[in-house]
Amino acid sequence: MSLKMVQTMSQSDTPTAAVLIIGNEILSGRTPDANLNAIAKKLVGIGIRLAEARIVPDIEDEIVAAVNALRARYTYVLTTGGIGPTHDDITADSIGKAFGVAIVEHPDARARLESHYTSANLTASRLRMARMPEGASLIDNPVSAAPGFRIGNVYVLAGVPNIMAAMLDNVVATLKHGPTIHSVTVSGYVAESVIAEELGAIAAHHPDLDIGSYPWVKNARYGTALVTRGTDQAAVKEAADQIFALVAKHGGEPVIE
Amino acid sequence: MSLKMVQTMSQSDTPTAAVLIIGNEILSGRTPDANLNAIAKKLVGIGIRLAEARIVPDIEDEIVAAVNALRARYTYVLTTGGIGPTHDDITADSIGKAFGVAIVEHPDARARLESHYTSANLTASRLRMARMPEGASLIDNPVSAAPGFRIGNVYVLAGVPNIMAAMLDNVVATLKHGPTIHSVTVSGYVAESVIAEELGAIAAHHPDLDIGSYPWVKNARYGTALVTRGTDQAAVKEAADQIFALVAKHGGEPVIE
Numbered sequence: 001m002s003l004k005m006v007q008t009m010s011q012s013d014t015p016t017a018a019v020l021i022i023g024n025e026i027l028s029g030r031t032p033d034a035n036l037n038a039i040a041k042k043l044v045g046i047g048i049r050l051a052e053a054r055i056v057p058d059i060e061d062e063i064v065a066a067v068n069a070l071r072a073r074y075t076y077v078l079t080t081g082g083i084g085p086t087h088d089d090i091t092a093d094s095i096g097k098a099f100g101v102a103i104v105e106h107p108d109a110r111a112r113l114e115s116h117y118t119s120a121n122l123t124a125s126r127l128r129m130a131r132m133p134e135g136a137s138l139i140d141n142p143v144s145a146a147p148g149f150r151i152g153n154v155y156v157l158a159g160v161p162n163i164m165a166a167m168l169d170n171v172v173a174t175l176k177h178g179p180t181i182h183s184v185t186v187s188g189y190v191a192e193s194v195i196a197e198e199l200g201a202i203a204a205h206h207p208d209l210d211i212g213s214y215p216w217v218k219n220a221r222y223g224t225a226l227v228t229r230g231t232d233q234a235a236v237k238e239a240a241d242q243i244f245a246l247v248a249k250h251g252g253e254p255v256i257e
Numbered sequence: 258m259s260l261k262m263v264q265t266m267s268q269s270d271t272p273t274a275a276v277l278i279i280g281n282e283i284l285s286g287r288t289p290d291a292n293l294n295a296i297a298k299k300l301v302g303i304g305i306r307l308a309e310a311r312i313v314p315d316i317e318d319e320i321v322a323a324v325n326a327l328r329a330r331y332t333y334v335l336t337t338g339g340i341g342p343t344h345d346d347i348t349a350d351s352i353g354k355a356f357g358v359a360i361v362e363h364p365d366a367r368a369r370l371e372s373h374y375t376s377a378n379l380t381a382s383r384l385r386m387a388r389m390p391e392g393a394s395l396i397d398n399p400v401s402a403a404p405g406f407r408i409g410n411v412y413v414l415a416g417v418p419n420i421m422a423a424m425l426d427n428v429v430a431t432l433k434h435g436p437t438i439h440s441v442t443v444s445g446y447v448a449e450s451v452i453a454e455e456l457g458a459i460a461a462h463h464p465d466l467d468i469g470s471y472p473w474v475k476n477a478r479y480g481t482a483l484v485t486r487g488t489d490q491a492a493v494k495e496a497a498d499q500i501f502a503l504v505a506k507h508g509g510e511p512v513i514e
Contacts, residue, residue: 026294027310028467033290036283037290087457087460196344229285
């Protein structure tokens, strides 16, 4: 649906990331994922390219295999889910296994749980949330105390969306930012197949830009949103101007969105 | 977030599936994915276990690698996205490359495009939508004519949600159904950490069931939804009754949802 992204992809100064969503509830259809889009927007905002996402069930071998495949390949890996108090929350153990390190009770994580819960309420189940791979550092959880953690280039976040979002804000502050990615969307009443050939020519003249074509229907009228993205702001503007003129030429009444 | 699913996972009579979402727009955060949850629900409804999902960009090598990894491992692979008329819609070419077969114009696909468009409107760009891997069979598209296709155990669907859904209905009618998966949800005002230990014991006594624990907040009160799933309806009911009693014991005012 979008013109080749290969060029921006290969820019070596752009950090990359993968998201690993851990949870049977997403794969069973019970719960629609609510985190991927939030993470994608946050990363693009700081110039990090989200290169891949995977969703795996709560099975240790699956989590280990995915973590190891992704952490070897991308600058950063962010996981969501499986760090709660029930004995099936196996993300910490799985990450430890992926890194080949022991699982230990993190003293600072325990201290945070102790100050959040009264001692009568700090059950064995809740204390499980202080178990982390040896050498992990904590990611603050301002919502419900139980922290996430980082080990190597892997950032382990909660699955509950508001907790995930709070943890993510703490994480992105620590990541290497890439060059700002600029974006202009031209939208108009023109079918994508009508402009496909000329659009392809514009894209071919701007190999460093990512130009995407997304059809829509509004009030029974068909149209297309044409998104130009890239790190060179002048080039983005030039391509968007050419696309604007292309849509206008075909009577599409273009607007910049 | 959910008790081990390993047991139902290994049931050899349950067909498995993977979803491969192809599209830069999902990874850039521009568009939230709207297809995965719909596919997951549809598959679980016919007794097929969705075992994994991946989201990859519009890059041929990435698509080829993901298709080959997934089709070797699961009964079925369903892809979404990248089959439109613009020259960046590279799914068909990538699938052909994954299977090591040529891309050809499918005569029946061309005929459908010819009957949908007037000959003046059947541009070269639109004709691209008839290009498919050699040996592919068509998947009907009642919305906008351009068909999806199947090759081997890989089903290639559109990315636009209403077209995807229409194609999916045609596909599921042809898939091998697994045993019906029964599900009972018990919900109550109890924190998951309070019942975690006893819930774990119930799960341990029902190794063939998938018992998931999902915390929620409603009107500033905390609670947990406890989902029991499995192919043995009597066992699902028995476990759900035990969970109901557990929630009641802790004053959680349980209800069956």
